[in-house]
Amino acid sequence: MQKFLARRAVSSAISLVLLVIAVFFLSRLTGDPTDLYLPVDASAEARENFRQIHGLNDPLYVQFGHYMLDLVQLDFGDSIRRARPALEVVTEAFVWTLQLAAITMVGVTFAAIVLGSLAAFRVGGLFDRVATFFSLIGASAPDFWIAIVAIVVFAVGFGWLPTSGTGTVWHWILPVSVLFIRPFGLILQVVRGSMITALSSAYVKTARAKGVAPRATIFVHALRNAMLPVITVIGDQAAGMLNGAVVVETIFGFPGVGKLMIDSILQRDFAVVLASIMVTAFAIFLMNILIDLAYGALDPRIRY
Amino acid sequence: MSEPLLDVRNLSVTFHTARGPVQAVKNVSWSINKGEVLAILGESGSGKSVSASAVMDLIDCPPGEITSGEIYYRGKDLLTMDRLERRHINGKKIAMIFQDPLSHLNPVYKVGWQIEETMVIHGTARAEARTATIALLDRVGIPEPAQAAQKYPHQFSGGQRQRLMIAMALALRPDVLIADEPTTALDVTVQAQILALLEELQRETGMALLIITHDLGVVAEIADRVVVMNAGEIVEQGTAAEVYANPQHAYTKRLIGAAPGKGAIHDNPLGTEPVLRLENVSKNYAAFQALKGVDLVLHEGETLAIVGESGSGKSTTARLLLQLEAASGGRAIYQGRDLFTLSPKELYKMRRDIQMVFQDPTQSLNPRMTVYQLISEAWQIHPDILPRAQWRDRVALLLEQVGLTAEHMHRHPHQFSGGQRQRIAIARALALEPRIIVCDEAVSALDVQVQAQVIELLDRLKDEFGLSYIFIAHDLPVVRDFADRVVVMQAGRIVEQGTTRQIFEAPREAYTQGLLAASLDPDPQIQARRREARLAQETV
Numbered sequence A: 001m002q003k004f005l006a007r008r009a010v011s012s013a014i015s016l017v018l019l020v021i022a023v024f025f026l027s028r029l030t031g032d033p034t035d036l037y038l039p040v041d042a043s044a045e046a047r048e049n050f051r052q053i054h055g056l057n058d059p060l061y062v063q064f065g066h067y068m069l070d071l072v073q074l075d076f077g078d079s080i081r082r083a084r085p086a087l088e089v090v091t092e093a094f095v096w097t098l099q100l101a102a103i104t105m106v107g108v109t110f111a112a113i114v115l116g117s118l119a120a121f122r123v124g125g126l127f128d129r130v131a132t133f134f135s136l137i138g139a140s141a142p143d144f145w146i147a148i149v150a151i152v153v154f155a156v157g158f159g160w161l162p163t164s165g166t167g168t169v170w171h172w173i174l175p176v177s178v179l180f181i182r183p184f185g186l187i188l189q190v191v192r193g194s195m196i197t198a199l200s201s202a203y204v205k206t207a208r209a210k211g212v213a214p215r216a217t218i219f220v221h222a223l224r225n226a227m228l229p230v231i232t233v234i235g236d237q238a239a240g241m242l243n244g245a246v247v248v249e250t251i252f253g254f255p256g257v258g259k260l261m262i263d264s265i266l267q268r269d270f271a272v273v274l275a276s277i278m279v280t281a282f283a284i285f286l287m288n289i290l291i292d293l294a295y296g297a298l299d300p301r302i303r304y
Numbered sequence B: 001m002s003e004p005l006l007d008v009r010n011l012s013v014t015f016h017t018a019r020g021p022v023q024a025v026k027n028v029s030w031s032i033n034k035g036e037v038l039a040i041l042g043e044s045g046s047g048k049s050v051s052a053s054a055v056m057d058l059i060d061c062p063p064g065e066i067t068s069g070e071i072y073y074r075g076k077d078l079l080t081m082d083r084l085e086r087r088h089i090n091g092k093k094i095a096m097i098f099q100d101p102l103s104h105l106n107p108v109y110k111v112g113w114q115i116e117e118t119m120v121i122h123g124t125a126r127a128e129a130r131t132a133t134i135a136l137l138d139r140v141g142i143p144e145p146a147q148a149a150q151k152y153p154h155q156f157s158g159g160q161r162q163r164l165m166i167a168m169a170l171a172l173r174p175d176v177l178i179a180d181e182p183t184t185a186l187d188v189t190v191q192a193q194i195l196a197l198l199e200e201l202q203r204e205t206g207m208a209l210l211i212i213t214h215d216l217g218v219v220a221e222i223a224d225r226v227v228v229m230n231a232g233e234i235v236e237q238g239t240a241a242e243v244y245a246n247p248q249h250a251y252t253k254r255l256i257g258a259a260p261g262k263g264a265i266h267d268n269p270l271g272t273e274p275v276l277r278l279e280n281v282s283k284n285y286a287a288f289q290a291l292k293g294v295d296l297v298l299h300e301g302e303t304l305a306i307v308g309e310s311g312s313g314k315s316t317t318a319r320l321l322l323q324l325e326a327a328s329g330g331r332a333i334y335q336g337r338d339l340f341t342l343s344p345k346e347l348y349k350m351r352r353d354i355q356m357v358f359q360d361p362t363q364s365l366n367p368r369m370t371v372y373q374l375i376s377e378a379w380q381i382h383p384d385i386l387p388r389a390q391w392r393d394r395v396a397l398l399l400e401q402v403g404l405t406a407e408h409m410h411r412h413p414h415q416f417s418g419g420q421r422q423r424i425a426i427a428r429a430l431a432l433e434p435r436i437i438v439c440d441e442a443v444s445a446l447d448v449q450v451q452a453q454v455i456e457l458l459d460r461l462k463d464e465f466g467l468s469y470i471f472i473a474h475d476l477p478v479v480r481d482f483a484d485r486v487v488v489m490q491a492g493r494i495v496e497q498g499t500t501r502q503i504f505e506a507p508r509e510a511y512t513q514g515l516l517a518a519s520l521d522p523d524p525q526i527q528a529r530r531r532e533a534r535l536a537q538e539t540v
Helices: A002-028 A033-037 A044-053 A060-072 A086-121 A126-140 A143-157 A169-199 A202-210 A214-242 A246-251 A257-266 A270-298 B050-055 B083-089 B111-121 B126-139 B158-170 B188-205 B216-222 B240-245 B250-258 B314-321 B344-351 B371-381 B388-401 B406-410 B418-430 B448-465 B476-482 B500-505 B510-518 B524-539
Strands: B006-017 B020-032 B037-041 B064-073 B094-097 B176-180 B208-213 B225-230 B233-239 B274-285 B288-299 B303-307 B329-334 B354-357 B436-440 B468-473 B485-490 B493-499
Touching: A002 A060, A002 A270, A033 A044, A086 A126, A086 A169, A086 A214, A086 A257, A086 A270, A126 A169, A143 A169, A143 A246, A169 A214, A169 A246, A202 A214, A202 B094, A202 B111, A202 B158, A214 A270, A246 A257, A257 A270, B006 B050, B020 B037, B020 B050, B020 B064, B020 B225, B020 B233, B037 B216, B050 B064, B050 B176, B094 B158, B111 B126, B111 B158, B126 B158, B158 B188, B176 B188, B188 B208, B188 B216, B188 B510, B208 B216, B216 B240, B216 B524, B225 B240, B225 B250, B233 B240, B233 B250, B240 B524, B250 B448, B274 B314, B288 B303, B288 B314, B288 B329, B288 B468, B288 B485, B288 B493, B303 B314, B303 B476, B314 B436, B314 B468, B354 B418, B371 B388, B371 B406, B371 B418, B388 B406, B388 B418, B418 B436, B418 B448, B448 B468, B448 B476, B468 B476, B476 B500, B485 B500, B485 B510, B493 B500, B493 B510
Parallel strands: B037 B208, B037 B225, B094 B176, B176 B208, B303 B468, B303 B485, B354 B436, B436 B468
Antiparallel strands: B006 B020, B006 B064, B225 B233, B274 B288, B274 B329, B485 B493
């Protein structure tokens, strides 16, 4: 087990370093922040000064060397825009994203598993057809469109909910609901498919021959066996959300890491871009470990 | 006579499939009394399991439909009961065990929990069920029952898994135990143990035991009465001895006639020209030694059987011969060369000389290819055998040689029966004009009548094509009818070899004697004598 974790950590660290290198140089291609932060008519001296402060004067590889040296000491640099440590800015935003993702994914997982299992129990029945119909729509509808329509209807039309921001519970309803739809549709389909296989398996026949009630047959005997592919998709979807629900966060003005990333790219705030990528990458690494552990916990045949 | 415990009357079941309704059983009636062992005997597709599934409420409706009949248990019709009432009977009063215990046990729960569950859902307290489970595990012969209860199904052997199933089924001392092919997937010695255990438990509890089987030997060993089914109908029923000694229906006569192990033993003059010689061949998988120094010789025109139980190394030997896996040591001499050290180019040339027929033709034939493609693919790989212009004629010829017709060429494997598919697999092996064919359990998955036909075909082709066979099998009666010489393997070693007559009539090694003693004879009288001998031995 420890060996497995160590192997995982090493391989993830390697990918993270490669990612940092790529992002570091690619983000420099967006141009010189000086042009963005100083007025058009700023003097050459002022420009020189700005570059000096933010270390933009050195050749790229020297800048990179400095950055990596700082990084080993867990110094992620400062945000040019906000004049604060980049890591602090990112952590703040990431906590918002984490909450949003957690609330949404818990809801999605629960709803998709229960409804998907019930749909699988009577394949082709009315419940199955309705669930399949709506989940397919959910899985295929683009979220920017749903988000805008939701704002138009519930915020502008009825005036029930706020359009953006985070102040109260009401502020969370629209972003969570919009984020909910697509993973719900997708995971429900996977649960349904996986449960159909599990419910037609031999051990379910044994359970029926033992006199196990239908509900226990579905949720005790079949579900645990059907969960492996489901967990893979749940992990995949959750990872996407941790990465920042860029579209939804932007539309709803939600101060999460996805919005922060887009803003910092536009603002050429390199330190923040890099820090966000590293924080989310680390979170995704942790989540993948959790998923692997969940495999082992669900299926005794899987041992690391 | 008092009314039977379980009484199936005029049961008809239809399955509504995409290709229209299929009547699985027609007006089937049978009954079983307390303390009785009834066998339902039939080949695949005979509908032998359907009535038992109906008893257990395991038929999904739709696509299934029970079109007529009643099933009385203690005088009450199960088919008119509500679901809840039937659930109280399932597992408690009527329990069932199945053919393949690995897939019928839930892989993700501990076996102890699964056995407890039977008791808990029928009202036993969890703690009490836990204690009872350990006693049950002990009773069915699982060593260290307390620890075993904490393990998962994949941590047991096949025979132990069937014992676990039996423990689960007997947890609440049911009135009726239905066993659907309970020993088909097991080795002969394990089969004998499981049947003995079932019989013992049946005597101990006085339950009725219903055994569903395709194997006349199982009927002879354990059943009081037998119901013979064919194509969804009961063709004959009576006591096991009566039906075997004096079958009334033509189908039963054919079935008994096809039972292997009753033909003449081959006493062919032994070939003297060795075609293939294995010298001290070994194979390791990590620390596990699958083969520990095997020496054997295959002579020209000979059928050499390799028999042994699972894990004996017989299939590993085949895979090494075909170079599907690399050997860990030793030599395999063919035409003066060591097969294990050939270069890829030489190996490619040699491959056409040694071909293989696998156990399950459903899996060994690519379902997307037509028969023509399946057979002619060999000539694509070895283009020097036959010019393309002659492919079609040769495929037609090969199909005729294996008992099919040229018209079958354009069909896909799923359009054939199991026996026909195995014929296609044989035709494919013959396409390369090999000198040696390795048959790995090639007839094990087939019904007895089809088995007999395929064996006859292999025998005929051997002379026509000048072949030598390595025939790997666990089924001793088939080997007895077909092989010239027999090699007995156990745990990676050859324990005994000799002519078929020597091995079957005067086995020297205790292991071989044990295998032969455990193998079941279709004749109930012979089987009864063997049991007496066995019991006498046990009491000594």
